[in-house]
Amino acid sequence: xxxxxxxxxxxxxxxxxxxxxxxxxxxxxxxxxxxxxxxxxxxxxxxxxxxxxxxxxxxxxxxxxxxxxxxxxxxxxxxxxxxxxxxxxxxxxxxxxxxxxxxxxxxxxxxx
Amino acid sequence: xxxxxxxxxxxxxxxxxxxxxxxxxxxxxxxxxxxxxxxxxxxxxxxxxxxxxxxxxxxxxxxxxxxxxxxxxxxxxxxxxxxxxxxxxxxxxxxxxxxxxxxxxxxxxxxxx
Numbered sequence: 001x002x003x004x005x006x007x008x009x010x011x012x013x014x015x016x017x018x019x020x021x022x023x024x025x026x027x028x029x030x031x032x033x034x035x036x037x038x039x040x041x042x043x044x045x046x047x048x049x050x051x052x053x054x055x056x057x058x059x060x061x062x063x064x065x066x067x068x069x070x071x072x073x074x075x076x077x078x079x080x081x082x083x084x085x086x087x088x089x090x091x092x093x094x095x096x097x098x099x100x101x102x103x104x105x106x107x108x109x110x111x112x
Numbered sequence: 113x114x115x116x117x118x119x120x121x122x123x124x125x126x127x128x129x130x131x132x133x134x135x136x137x138x139x140x141x142x143x144x145x146x147x148x149x150x151x152x153x154x155x156x157x158x159x160x161x162x163x164x165x166x167x168x169x170x171x172x173x174x175x176x177x178x179x180x181x182x183x184x185x186x187x188x189x190x191x192x193x194x195x196x197x198x199x200x201x202x203x204x205x206x207x208x209x210x211x212x213x214x215x216x217x218x219x220x221x222x223x224x225x
Contacts, residue, residue, distance in 0.1 A: 043204075044202065045216070046213045091155075098143070098162065099157050099170055102155040104153060
């Protein structure tokens with residue numbers, strides 16, 4: 001079956017540090033890949049997505065590249081801010097499937 | 113404003129007392145779904161609906177029911193809640209295209225005593 005594995009958190013960084021949150025996946029076919037962000041007390045919001053190999057999704061300074069050869073979709077940001085503190089979820093949806101698969105989430109805490 | 117709304121946002125109930133969590137979207141989306149979020153487990157899909165009167169089970173459907181009588185509404189029904197259904201619940205919707213983004217509601221925190 002499909003699965004998504006994220007690095008365990010919490011990830012704790014100082015403001016302006018470089019961020020990487022690892023995500024690897026197992027899926028049949030060619031899935032679409034997503035990163036969602038959940039701020040405290042809120043629902044999930046789509047952060048970025050990529051639909052085919054070598055696509056790069058980007059938004060709000062975050063980036064992730066769909067790497068089929070390593071089955072990875074790592075999230076990066078060059079300089080984090082306190083306002084980036086949230087839980088980040090990696091997810092996939094395999095072609096033709098109505099059931100997305102989410103990772104367990106990685107909590108990010110950014111200190112001033 | 114495009115949004116998914118859920119009610120109630122917080123609910124404390126007792127074992128066996130039927131409850132309904134409502135979900136409504138104003139984007140004319142065909143596809144709607146329910147998730148539960150539990151610590152260390154991420155999000156797991158309970159049920160989904162591809163359109164009016166079309167529903168199907170997700171990964172964890174046991175103990176839940178849904179209905180889709182209108183396009184905009186997708187209520188989640190717990191006929192006889194149990195403590196293991198204590199969780200944070202999210203409703204989501206998206207358009208029918210395979211690449212479309214899901215929009216999530218704000219969540220309903222349920223405690224079953």
